[in-house]
Amino acid sequence: MEADEAVETIQREMTAFARRARASAGRMHPELSLVSYTLLGHLEESGGCRATDLAAHYALDKSTVSRQVAALERARLIERRVDPDDHRVQVLHLTAAGRRILAQVTESRRTAFRERLAGWPREDLERFAAYLVRYNAWSPESAGDEAEGR
């Protein structure tokens, strides 16, 4: 069956990609690992949030986030502000330096992706993007939704 073959290919290619991505991202941007980049990006988008939120959002252990945050703070890329309403909470914010590095790495990553995708017809880019969104949006809980038209 051809559909099965396509699933197989998707599986193989996604796996291959996953295997390579982290390492190559690290080589491209030694100053900001993929994880740090992601966390910084979230802080920018969200305009500041708690370590716990990051952990929940990215399915990471709170200890992992704690250490990442500590490293980012040490590097002066983020700062912690204790929430006056709840002294357990530290709200994380990008510093100016953090914003700068983030922008720089984003730009450099964008360039790499643009280069890699150069020559793709716009229609293909848009379809590929849509497929990826759809693929990533899947979660066990949402399984079956589409089939039932929700």
Add this chain to the structure above:
Amino acid sequence: MEADEAVETIQREMTAFARRARASAGRMHPELSLVSYTLLGHLEESGGCRATDLAAHYALDKSTVSRQVAALERARLIERRVDPDDHRVQVLHLTAAGRRILAQVTESRRTAFRERLAGWPREDLERFAAYLVRYNAWSPESAGDEAEGR
């Protein structure tokens, strides 16, 4: 420009995927990491090869492969046979157990992917698969080939 937006989306989604993949693969199949799985798969496809070939193919350091191979051998999933023509070389082969585990994990992964991709029209599956192949096939040396019709 819409094409740029699509590139941005691809970037973001690929990144998100990469971040999650390894960990989730590990959770799904504690008995065989993504790397081990990949190496075993290569041995099956190739019908036996050298550690150096694996390293080259997956852009891993030979020391990394050496240790992976050692672990897989310890687990009795592969075996080494010294090449009679060149005593430096160890040709790696799957054992029966290795073949069994590989098949089992492949099946389980396939199921997960099938579930995730359930409800996708066959046409979309095929297009997505083709896009991924194209995306992964890219390498710095090949850049520009398409534009020049090679």
Add this chain to the structure above:
DNA sequence: AGATTCAAGTTGTACTATACAACCAAGCCG
């Protein structure tokens, strides 16, 4: 109010994947 439970973070510990460098051992070549 006091005791208990809950939530946010930190720290200790351990493991995996990885790289780089130094090394060894076997072939190969002039």
Add this chain to the structure above:
DNA sequence: CGGCTTGGTTGTATAGTACAACTTGAATCT
């Protein structure tokens, strides 16, 4: 033969991660 090359291992170091134990502050339930 002697030196270079190639395949592989080992020592060492780092990043990212998890889990468990702990601290501290908040909330809740008598």
